[in-house]
Amino acid sequence: xxxxxxxxxxxxxxxxxxxxxxxxxxxxxxxxxxxxxxxxxxxxxxxxxxxxxxxxxxxxxxxxxxxxxxxxxxxxxxxxxxxxxxxxxxxxxxxxxxxxxxxxxxxxxxxxxxxxxxxxxxxxxxxxxxxxxxxxxxxxxxxxxxxxxxxxxxxxxxxxxxxxxxxxxxx
Amino acid sequence: xxxxxxxxxxxxxxxxxxxxxxxxxxxxxxxxxxxxxxxxxxxxxxxxxxxxxxxxxxxxxxxxxxxxxxxxxxxxxxxxxxxxxxxxxxxxxxxxxxxxxxxxxxxxxxxxxxxxxxxxxxxxxxxxxxxxxxxxxxxxxxxxxxxxxxxxxxxxxxxxxxxxxxxxxxxxxxxxxxxxxxxxxxxxxxxxxxxxxxxxxxxxxxxxxxxxxxxxxxxxxxxxxxxxxxxxxxxxxxxxxxxxxxxxxxxxxxxx
Numbered sequence: 001x002x003x004x005x006x007x008x009x010x011x012x013x014x015x016x017x018x019x020x021x022x023x024x025x026x027x028x029x030x031x032x033x034x035x036x037x038x039x040x041x042x043x044x045x046x047x048x049x050x051x052x053x054x055x056x057x058x059x060x061x062x063x064x065x066x067x068x069x070x071x072x073x074x075x076x077x078x079x080x081x082x083x084x085x086x087x088x089x090x091x092x093x094x095x096x097x098x099x100x101x102x103x104x105x106x107x108x109x110x111x112x113x114x115x116x117x118x119x120x121x122x123x124x125x126x127x128x129x130x131x132x133x134x135x136x137x138x139x140x141x142x143x144x145x146x147x148x149x150x151x152x153x154x155x156x157x158x159x160x161x162x163x164x165x166x167x168x169x170x171x
Numbered sequence: 172x173x174x175x176x177x178x179x180x181x182x183x184x185x186x187x188x189x190x191x192x193x194x195x196x197x198x199x200x201x202x203x204x205x206x207x208x209x210x211x212x213x214x215x216x217x218x219x220x221x222x223x224x225x226x227x228x229x230x231x232x233x234x235x236x237x238x239x240x241x242x243x244x245x246x247x248x249x250x251x252x253x254x255x256x257x258x259x260x261x262x263x264x265x266x267x268x269x270x271x272x273x274x275x276x277x278x279x280x281x282x283x284x285x286x287x288x289x290x291x292x293x294x295x296x297x298x299x300x301x302x303x304x305x306x307x308x309x310x311x312x313x314x315x316x317x318x319x320x321x322x323x324x325x326x327x328x329x330x331x332x333x334x335x336x337x338x339x340x341x342x343x344x345x346x347x348x349x350x351x352x353x354x355x356x357x358x359x360x361x362x363x364x365x366x367x368x369x370x371x372x373x374x375x376x377x378x379x380x381x382x383x384x385x386x387x388x389x390x391x392x393x394x395x396x397x398x399x400x401x402x403x404x405x406x407x408x409x410x411x412x413x414x415x416x417x418x419x420x421x422x423x424x425x426x427x
Contacts, residue, residue, distance in 0.1 A: 047308055048225025049218070078229070079300035081307060106307075145211035146315045147218040151308075155211060171307050 001069045006032045006039050009067045016055045017150050020098045023056055027086025030077055038071035039064050044082045046171070047151045084152075084171050096134045099165055100153065106170035131167050133158035143167075178237040181357035184257060185364050186237075186298065188354075188400055189286070190230035191258035193305075194248060195408075196279060197223030198415050199266055208269050215315055219276065222308045229301045249419035253408055260397035261344035263408045270323055270333035275341055277316035278378060282348050283309045285373035289365035298363065317381050324385025331386065338387050343395040348374065350396055 010032070011024045023029055023043075031042035041060055045053045061072045084103040087095075092102035130139040138160035145155040146169075153166040200220035207213025231244040242250075262279060266272045287309055290302035323330040348367060355366040382389055397405070418425060 045225075045304075047222055048229060048304060049221030049223070049308075050225070051221065078297070078304055081300070081304040083307075145215060146311060146318070147211070147215035149214070151218040151222060151311075169311065171311075 001039055003032050003034055006064060009063050010060060013059050013063045016052045020094045021091040023060065025088045025091035028082060038073055039069045040073045040075060042075045042077050044077050046082050049151060084168065095168060099134050101131050101134050101165060101167040103168045103170040131156055133161060134165050135163050136161040181354040182363055183234055183238055184354045185358045186230055186234050187257040190227045190234060191256045192262050193223040194227035195258040196262040197227060198411060199262060202266055219312045226305045233297045249416045253404055253412055254402040257402060258399050259347050260399035260405050261341060263405060263411055265407055268333060271337035273316050273319040274334060274337045276312060277320045278341060278345055280309050280313035280316055281377040282370065282374050284313060285370045293364055294362040320381055321385045324387045334385065335387055339390055342390045343393055344397050347397045347400060352400060
């Protein structure tokens with residue numbers, strides 16, 4: 001199997017939590033090497049505690065085996081740490097169409113918290129920019145919780161169309 | 172990944188302090204699973220616990236490889252005796268209520284932030300990589316805890332009273348974060364890590380404005396000094412370990 005073919009196979013391996021995007025679009029496949037008979041895939045975890053990490057490794061192995069690679073080795077690489085900035089533009093559009101607001105640029109999120117916070121109206125100090133509703137595109141949205149069904153997403157609500165939605169947090 | 176540094180007991184001890192503090196706080200936060208005051212907070216605490224346990228897994232795996240005694244992350248997490256854990260005492264204290272839980276998260280994650288920042292340039296490259304990764308997660312944990320600290324502290328009479336009670340209880344345990352140890356000197360000399368005493372300024376610059384915004388009274392410093400870092404734990408640690416280690420102790424080597 002060639003490196004190009006292996007990348008092509010991986011581009012069809014879906015993320016187990018968000019099946020509309022692939023592991024390559026998510027940016028967690030950092031390198032693919034061919035070493036004699038073996039395909040070596042370097043992956044990086046999203047969050048340290050992401051339960052999908054092990055499922056993803058197994059899906060990658062299985063997909064490459066089914067495509068004819070006899071030996072598959074998965075190597076974990078931690079540095080540089082995964083960032084949502086590695087999610088491709090196309091994948092961000094797919095996220096939006098799927099109902100998940102895609103992440104803003106991660107670099108802006110590394111700012112320290114601002115104190116004192118303005119009372120009552122703004123107990124939440126995080127995510128200063130407006131997040132557009134993936135359904136109606138309104139910017140009149142509010143955060144319900146910083147953690148959603150998975151660590152990588154926050155829960156939001158659109159005040160315009162009244163629908164709840166998830167926001168993929170910049171990391 | 173193989174480490175480029177030769178290890179020694181101070182290095183291992185330093186790593187265990189960080190790993191065990193994440194592990195034990197993760198265990199404590201897991202107790203909220205299914206018991207959160209609202210569904211969103213149940214999920215938030217469980218997510219935070221998962222990240223903390225994930226950090227501990229990476230660090231304990233690294234310790235296991237460095238010490239080279241055949242212990243993996245599970246052996247280190249589940250088969251050590253109480254005195255071999257090096258977590259700061261604060262993380263083993265009972266959750267008590269939501270106020271103490273979020274305030275502890277705030278006090279501890281505000282300490283993890285400057286620690287991870289400093290460790291990103293460690294000569295121990297695996298530790299530097301874990302720190303770079305964990306730093307991003309800790310920012311979210313700290314923000315979440317900060318929101319609640321301010322909201323509950325500057326909230327109703329009841330929520331304020333509970334937060335003040337939590338702060339009075341937890342505050343003496345923060346001194347341990349910054350108490351000097353011989354291991355700190357050794358890891359600083361080897362450029363593996365920062366002395367925790369040097370992180371106090373960065374910690375206070377995070378914590379003090381938030382506590383002020385939460386309208387909480389910061390207690391006076393006292394001579395009390397907890398010693399979890401040295402393996403001397405509170406009476407709560409044994410109970411926590413009994414539950415955490417139960418399965419591996421009862422069914423040694425059990426997997427699922």
